[in-house]
Amino acid sequence: xxxxxxxxxxxxxxxxxxxxxxFATAVALLLLCVGYPLLWLVLAAFGVPTEFQFGYLARVxxxxxxxxxxxxxxxxxxxxxxxxxxxxxxxxxxxARTDMPFRRSLQAxxxxxxxxxxxxxxxxxxxxxxxxxxxxxxxLQTITGAARGPIDIFSMxxxxxxxxxxxxxxxxxxxxxxxxxIDASYEEAARLLGARRFGVLWRVNLPLVxxxxxxxxxxxxxxxxxxxxxxxxxxxxxxxxxLPTRIYGVISAYPPRWAEASSLSLTLVLxxxxxxxxxxxxxxxRSHTTIGGRGLRLETIRLGAWKWPVxxxxxxxxxxxxxxxxxxxxxxxxxxxxxxxxxxxxxTIEHFEExxxxxxxxxxxxxxxxxxxxxxxxxxxxxxxxxxxxDLRTRVRGRRLLDYLAILPLGLPGTVMAxxxxxxxxxxxxxxxxxxxILLVAYVARFVPLAARSANATLRQIxxxxxxxxxxxxxxxxxxxxxxxxxxARPGLTVxxxxxFIPALSxxxxxxxxxxxxxxxxxxxxxRLNDLxxxxxxxxxxxxxxxxxxxVSLPLNRLTAxxxxxxxxxxxxx
Amino acid sequence: MAFxxxxxxxxxxxxxxxxxxxxxSVEEKEFVTFLGPSGCGKTxxxxxxxxxxxxxxxxxxxxxEVLSSPEYVVPPERRRMGMVFQNYAVWPHMxxxxxxxxxxxxxKLDRREQAARVEQILASMGLDGLEGRQPAELSGGQxxxxxxxxxxxxxxxxxxxxxxxxxxxxxxRERMRSELKDLQRRTGITFxxxxxxxxxxxxxxxxIAVFREGTVQQVGSPREVYEQPANLFVADFMGLxxxxxxxxxxxxxxxxxxxxxxxxxxxxxxRDATGTSVTVAIRPEAFxxxxxxxxxxxxxxxxxxxxxxxGSIVDYQVDIGGVTLRVQGERRSFCPxxxxxxxxxxxxxxxxxxxxxxxxxxxxPPPGQNAE
Numbered sequence: 001x002x003x004x005x006x007x008x009x010x011x012x013x014x015x016x017x018x019x020x021x022x023f024a025t026a027v028a029l030l031l032l033c034v035g036y037p038l039l040w041l042v043l044a045a046f047g048v049p050t051e052f053q054f055g056y057l058a059r060v061x062x063x064x065x066x067x068x069x070x071x072x073x074x075x076x077x078x079x080x081x082x083x084x085x086x087x088x089x090x091x092x093x094x095x096a097r098t099d100m101p102f103r104r105s106l107q108a109x110x111x112x113x114x115x116x117x118x119x120x121x122x123x124x125x126x127x128x129x130x131x132x133x134x135x136x137x138x139x140l141q142t143i144t145g146a147a148r149g150p151i152d153i154f155s156m157x158x159x160x161x162x163x164x165x166x167x168x169x170x171x172x173x174x175x176x177x178x179x180x181x182i183d184a185s186y187e188e189a190a191r192l193l194g195a196r197r198f199g200v201l202w203r204v205n206l207p208l209v210x211x212x213x214x215x216x217x218x219x220x221x222x223x224x225x226x227x228x229x230x231x232x233x234x235x236x237x238x239x240x241x242x243l244p245t246r247i248y249g250v251i252s253a254y255p256p257r258w259a260e261a262s263s264l265s266l267t268l269v270l271x272x273x274x275x276x277x278x279x280x281x282x283x284x285x286r287s288h289t290t291i292g293g294r295g296l297r298l299e300t301i302r303l304g305a306w307k308w309p310v311x312x313x314x315x316x317x318x319x320x321x322x323x324x325x326x327x328x329x330x331x332x333x334x335x336x337x338x339x340x341x342x343x344x345x346x347x348t349i350e351h352f353e354e355x356x357x358x359x360x361x362x363x364x365x366x367x368x369x370x371x372x373x374x375x376x377x378x379x380x381x382x383x384x385x386x387x388x389x390x391d392l393r394t395r396v397r398g399r400r401l402l403d404y405l406a407i408l409p410l411g412l413p414g415t416v417m418a419x420x421x422x423x424x425x426x427x428x429x430x431x432x433x434x435x436x437x438i439l440l441v442a443y444v445a446r447f448v449p450l451a452a453r454s455a456n457a458t459l460r461q462i463x464x465x466x467x468x469x470x471x472x473x474x475x476x477x478x479x480x481x482x483x484x485x486x487x488x489a490r491p492g493l494t495v496x497x498x499x500x501f502i503p504a505l506s507x508x509x510x511x512x513x514x515x516x517x518x519x520x521x522x523x524x525x526x527x528r529l530n531d532l533x534x535x536x537x538x539x540x541x542x543x544x545x546x547x548x549x550x551x552v553s554l555p556l557n558r559l560t561a562x563x564x565x566x567x568x569x570x571x572x573x574x
Numbered sequence: 575m576a577f578x579x580x581x582x583x584x585x586x587x588x589x590x591x592x593x594x595x596x597x598x599s600v601e602e603k604e605f606v607t608f609l610g611p612s613g614c615g616k617t618x619x620x621x622x623x624x625x626x627x628x629x630x631x632x633x634x635x636x637x638x639e640v641l642s643s644p645e646y647v648v649p650p651e652r653r654r655m656g657m658v659f660q661n662y663a664v665w666p667h668m669x670x671x672x673x674x675x676x677x678x679x680x681x682k683l684d685r686r687e688q689a690a691r692v693e694q695i696l697a698s699m700g701l702d703g704l705e706g707r708q709p710a711e712l713s714g715g716q717x718x719x720x721x722x723x724x725x726x727x728x729x730x731x732x733x734x735x736x737x738x739x740x741x742x743x744x745x746x747r748e749r750m751r752s753e754l755k756d757l758q759r760r761t762g763i764t765f766x767x768x769x770x771x772x773x774x775x776x777x778x779x780x781x782i783a784v785f786r787e788g789t790v791q792q793v794g795s796p797r798e799v800y801e802q803p804a805n806l807f808v809a810d811f812m813g814l815x816x817x818x819x820x821x822x823x824x825x826x827x828x829x830x831x832x833x834x835x836x837x838x839x840x841x842x843x844x845r846d847a848t849g850t851s852v853t854v855a856i857r858p859e860a861f862x863x864x865x866x867x868x869x870x871x872x873x874x875x876x877x878x879x880x881x882x883x884x885g886s887i888v889d890y891q892v893d894i895g896g897v898t899l900r901v902q903g904e905r906r907s908f909c910p911x912x913x914x915x916x917x918x919x920x921x922x923x924x925x926x927x928x929x930x931x932x933x934x935x936x937x938x939p940p941p942g943q944n945a946e
Contacts, residue, residue, distance in 0.1 A: 468626055469663040469721075471650040473728065474680030479651075483676070487667045 019477040026386030027402060029379065033445040034405055037420030038412075044262035044423050056259040060267050066260075069246035070267065072235075073225050076160055076242060077271075081221030083164035087317050088171030088220075089213055094310050095172075096179035097205075098301045106314055107176075110169050113321035115549055117506040118166040119229025119523070120542045123530065124325030125162050126233065127332050127539070129153035133339050135328070154238040159231060163224045165321040170223065171216030178212035179205070184299035197301070211282045218279040222272050226413030228509030229523075233530065243268045244415040244509060251419065251513055258423060265416040272411050326546060332539035351540040362541060364518070365525035368436065372521065373504035376443035377451075377497040383444065384451030384496060385489070388459045389481070393467070406452040409445055414509030417446050422513060436519045442510045447500040454499055458492025459485075495559045502552055506545050575638065577602040577764060578623070578732065582632035585618055592618045594788035596632070605758050605765040607775040610785030610811070616768045617736060619785070623766060624657055624734055625650040636732070651680070656725025656763075657734040660741065662717045664709040670696070670720055671705040677728040695727045715746045726761065733758075735767045739774065751777055772812050776800065784808050805846070806930050809855045816899050818854045819929065832926055835897045839872045841924035852926040858889075858902040860923035863915055870921040874899075878909050892917065 046052050060066045094100045095107055128136045129151050137149025144150060152158065182205060190204045191197075228244040235245060243264055250261045303310055332338035333351055340346045355362045387406045390399045409417060421442045426433040432441070462485060470480035486493075508523035515524050522545055529538045576599035583596040593615045600606045608616035621627045623634060625647055634642040641648045665673055671692060678688045696702050699719045709717055718738065725733060738754075739747045755778055758765045769775055775782050776796040784791045784799060784807075792804035803809035806817060820834040830843045832854055841854050865873070876894035888908060890901040892915060901917065909915055 463661060463663065465659040465661055465663040466665060468624075468650070469657065469659060469665070469724070470676065471626070472624060472653070472655055472657040472734075473677035473724065474651045475676075476649070476651055484665055488665075 017477055019481065022478065023386050023390055026383045027390070029444070030383050030387065030402070030406060030448065033383075033441050034409055034448065037417070037424040037441075037445060038408075040423040041262055041265055041416070041420035044258050045266050047259045056263040057266070059260060060263050065241070066246065066264060069241045069243050069264075072156070072240060073242045073268070073271070075156065076163065076231075077221040077225050077275075079156075079160035080164045080167055080224035081217040083160060084168035084171040084220035085213060085217050087164065087168040087321075088216060089175050091314050091317055092172045092175035092179060094314050096176045097298065098303050098310065100303060100307060100310050100314070102311065102314075106318065109318035109322050110172050112550075113165060113318065114167075114169040115502070115553055116166070116322060116325065116546060117229065117508070117523075117549075118163065118227050119233055119508055119526070120329065120506075120546065121166055121321075121325045122162050122230040122233040123526070123535070123538060123542060124328045125153050125158070127328050127338060127535065128324065129158065135341065152238075154234055156235075156240055159234045159240065159242075160224075162230045162234060163227055164220070165325075166227065166230070167220035167223045168317075168321070170219040171213060174212045174216035174219070175209055178209040180298065182208055182298075184297040187299050215279050215282040218275050218282065222275040222279070222411075225268065225271060226415070226509065228413075228415050228512065232512075232527075243271075244413060247415050247419060248513060251422070261419050262423065265419045268413055268416055269411070272413065276411050326543075329539045329542045329546070332536055333543045335536060338536050338539065351536040352544075354537050355540040355544065359525070359529070359537060361520050361528060362522075362525040362537070365520045365522045365541075366544075368439075368519060369505050369522040372436065372439055372443055373501045376440055376447065376504045377501040379440070379444045380448045380451035380500040381455065381493055381496050383448050384453075385455040385459070385493060387452050388456040389485075391456065392459050393464060403452070403456075407449045409447075410449040412446075414442075414446055414507065415513065418442055418510035418513040421445065421510070433514075434516045434519075438514050439511060439519060439521070442514055443500075443504045443507060446507070446510055447504055450499040450503075451496040454496035455489070455493060458489045458496070461492075462488050491559045495556060498552060498556055498559075502549055505548065505552075575635075576600060577604075577637060578766070579635045580619070580623070580632070581634075583619065583622055583629045583634070584631045585615075585622060585627060586630055592788055593622070593629070596788075596790055598783050598790060598793060600764060600766060602764055603762045605755075605767065605778060605780045607767045607769060607779040607782045608785055609769060609772060609775040609782050611770055613787075614785040615788040616770075616785045620734055620736055620766065620768050624655060625653050653732075654728075654730050655732045655734055656728065656730035658718075658721045658725055658736065658738045660737040662714075662721040662738075662741075664712075664717045664720050664724075666709050668709075669705065670701060670707050670709070670712070673709070673720055674723045674727050677724065681728060691727055695723045699723045699726075714742055715750065718742065718750060722757070726757075726763070730763065732764045732766060735765065737769055738767075740769070740771070747774075754778060776812075784811060786811075802925075803855070805844075806853060806855060806927050809925075809927070814858050814900060814902075816854075816856045816858065817930075818856065818897060818899075820852060820854055820926075822850045822852060822926075829921070830926055836895045837872075837874055839874075839924055840870065840921045841872075841926045842922060843926045844928070846928045847926045849928065851929060853929050855925050855927055856899075856919055856923060858900045859887075861899070861901045861903075861917045861919050863903055863907060863909065863917060865916055865918065871918040872921060872924060874917045874919070876915060876917065878911050878913050878915055881909065881911050883908075 043049075045057055046054065047056060060070065091106065091110065095103045100106075126134070128134050129149070131137060131149045131152045131154065134149055134151075134153070137151055140146070140150050141148070153162070186204055186208070187200050190200045195203060225242070226244065228248070231242045231245050232248070235242060241249065247261050247264045247268075250257045250264065331342045334347055334349065335342050336346045336348045336350075356366070357363065384406060387402050390396055391403045421438060422433065425431065425438050425441065432438045466488070467480040467484050470484045471477070475483060506523055507521065508527065511521050511523055512527060515521065520528070522541060526538050526541050529541070578600040580596055580598045583593050584591070585593040596615065596619050598606070598608075598619075608619060610616045618627065622629050622642060625642065628647040629642055629644060631644055633640055636653075640646075641653060665676070668676070674695060675688060675692050678691060683691070692705075696705060699722060701716065701719055701723060704712065704716065709720065712720065721738070735754075739750055742750060751774060754765075767775075767778060779796055781793060781795055782799050783793045784804075786807055792799055792808050794802070799808055800812045803812060809815045810817075818834045820832040820839070822830055823833050823838060824831040825843070828843055830841060830847075832839050832841050832852060834854060839854060843852075874894050876892040876899070878890055879893050879898065880891035882889040883905075886905060887902045888905060890903060890909065892899045892901050894917075899917070903909065
């Protein structure tokens with residue numbers, strides 16, 4: 001800057017503001033965590049850096065282990081999507097439009113099904129429906145006298161079942177929202193024209209909410225493809241592989257086949273993107289079929305004699321998705337041997353001692369998980385809030401692109417993100433593989449969309465004039481952010497932090513590819529101890545994770561109400 | 575050179591040209607109002623003046639120092655200006671005292687001085703006793719006062735006000751209006767005030783700048799813009815006006831004769847009204863009923879077709895042969911519908927103007943919506 005020459009004729013030169021430094025750092029962090037790994041992911045699919053060819057992508061469809069996994073993934077998605085409709089739609093109808101008792105609790109329990117990490121549900125079902133010793137199978141054995149339990153959870157059906165129990169909340173919440181937005185006048189009009197109640201349900205309500213149901217089912221299907229945990233815990237023993245577990249296998253091979261893993265990852269991304277496009281299309285159709293706003297009247301259906309059968313069905317669903325898994329894990333955690341079940345003689349707390357104090361990997365895992373979730377949460381909030389600020393409060397060129405980059409990982413399965421991060425940080429200039437930092441990068445990348453969306457919604461509600469008033473009163477841009485924006489955004493940003501902290505605490509699908517000795521997390525400990533057959537210690541860890549998750553989720557409702565952010569289901573639905 | 579000089583300001587937002595060359599100057603201690611319909615650029619100009627927006631071209635100097643130019647914009651915090659926002663922008667997480675004291679921390683005053691200043695300004699704004707309240711516990715009028723106190727406590731040289739009264743109810747608005755005027759006289763601070771309400775503008779301002787579609791149509795005292803509007807838009811915006819299209823029958827310098835229907839009127843020509851077809855603008859209250867008036871007047875005869883009693887005045891529609899006039903008369907001398915009347919209007923109150931461009935601004939509010 002040649003200041004001397006023109007200083008006389010011009011006022012002070014532009015100096016770099018403190019805020020610019022903060023925001024530039026956040027943008028750099030975003031590019032490093034999301035942009036750089038994705039770039040590597042795409043390049044590596046063509047064999048870069050050693051070569052450039054399309055053969056690896058072709059191999060996805062020619063090598064039988066690969067396309068077998070692809071087909072399994074599609075079957076899983078289809079099955080879980082359809083199953084989510086069977087479970088989610090009746091529950092949504094009961095909760096939204098009937099006088100069923102316990103409607104409120106039903107919503108909370110459905111949310112609980114989603115909050116419980118899906119691999120823990122899978123472990124619970126191993127305990128319940130393992131072919132040899134599963135509690136339920138043993139009961140069936142006694143009844144039927146068969147030599148082996150009749151139900152095998154280690155199967156395609158088992159995987160679909162367990163995953164559907166985790167993903168059906170998508171369908172539930174979207175259908176629920178749609179049903180809550182149909183004005184009674186639609187139904188009354190049909191009734192006046194002679195339709196019976198069932199006819200109204202079939203011909204008026206169902207078509208109106210059909211796009212929401214389809215949208216929810218698609219989200220469930222998309223999410224089911226990405227769930228490494230149940231796929232690994234229930235699929236691998238039966239040698240059923242899906243794309244995430246196949247990618248895991250290809251990377252864990254010696255030497256790792258990077259190009260093939262990247263190609264498989266891109267295929268998975270493509271499937272996800274297709275699903276999301278379809279889903280968006282359905283959501284748009286929804287917007288003009290239902291009405292919203294004030295003055296909405298909802299017709300509530302009196303169930304009468306049907307009350308208890310409906311309660312029984314809804315109860316059964318949430319019992320399967322949340323009640324039974326949590327109960328069974330608790331029982332196993334307190335049992336000397338899980339197979340014997342919980343009796344006074346069999347009761348012990350030694351597994352908790354083992355899990356929380358004695359087992360080295362578990363203890364290290366817990367510490368690491370808390371550290372990672374905390375730091376990842378903070379980083380994601382800083383990045384997300386900065387991106388939201390740049391989008392909403394400045395006219396910087398490319399701010400939309402930045403926004404998009406921050407949302408993008410929402411459509412990327414954890415396994416895929418991990419492959420990208422691995423490719424990017426296993427080689428110079430930034431070698432962080434083997435350290436805990438690579439996990440941090442992966443967590444920030446995976447969960448930054450949750451923070452970004454939540455921060456965006458929060459900042460939108462804060463009128464810019466409040467900051468402008470601070471500026472004109474003498475505060476710099478950074479001062480206005482610090483004294484005005486941040487205090488006002490605190491409840492919303494706390495929600496953003498928790499939305500990252502909760503899934504990061506039990507993250508498995510990316511971690512499993514990135515951890516090394518010393519950087520184990522809770523999920524890794526569970527995975528490894530499960531391999532060793534120490535199901536009781538696994539259960540103790542699982543109970544610990546669920547309790548912590550619930551405790552941390554408790555303030556979410558209150559905070560969300562305070563900052564008026566969308567529900568968890570909306571946050572997930574792009 | 576005036577205290578504030580805005581020269582040739584332009585600003586574009588995407589495809590929308592918000593400012594198309596704004597030139598306004600403001601003297602020290604003056605109360606100037608930017609008046610115009612929504613989307614006319616008045617708020618944008620104020621925000622450029624505050625330093626929140628940088629101009630695409632043009633410049634703003636205050637006291638001889640360039641504050642805004644396309645090359646460099648002095649940030650808002652270094653302009654020594656105060657601003658009152660339409661929604662008050664009182665910080666909801668701070669008490670009244672914290673709100674008011676906020677700006678003082680940047681003045682490097684010692685604590686006692688700070689406290690004393692806060693104390694004093696709160697008292698002068700009638701806010702004493704409310705120091706510990708949170709904004710949510712205040713009425714709209716009280717929040718308004720907090721916003722004012724907050725911007726005045728730092729003793730700015732210029733106070734910017736962006737439609738500060740538009741969120742208050744009618745009675746309170748009236749009261750705050752006179753308080754604002756009083757405040758400006760007392761403090762001697764230069765006020766730049768933005769509003770779309772012409773009555774407010776006339777009541778408060780030393781001078782008014784009338785904005786339209788990113789340009790300034792006229793700058794003048796309230797009397798000037800009302801009585802000698804620069805064009806039909808300004809005439810229209812400043813109050814009710816009859817716009818009578820006619821053809822020029824004779825011309826003698828500034829005085830011309832115009833045929834309107836069966837009447838020939840002697841009128842004053844606006845300097846731009848050079849064509850043979852003009853529009854004559856006459857305010858409804860310029861008419862008087864009956865022959866009685868002396869001096870140079872026009873006489874018009876017609877029939878009352880409608881009469882609306884509005885309390886202090888009566889609003890008439892008078893048909894003068896194919897042309898309907900809006901006339902305001904006194905309550906005492908009521909002319910019932912159907913009566914034949916003679917109207918007189920001073921020549922000086924009839925102004926011939928160039929016809930309005932065909933593409934009149936569709937967003938313009940109905941003429942003289944605030945005249946009653």
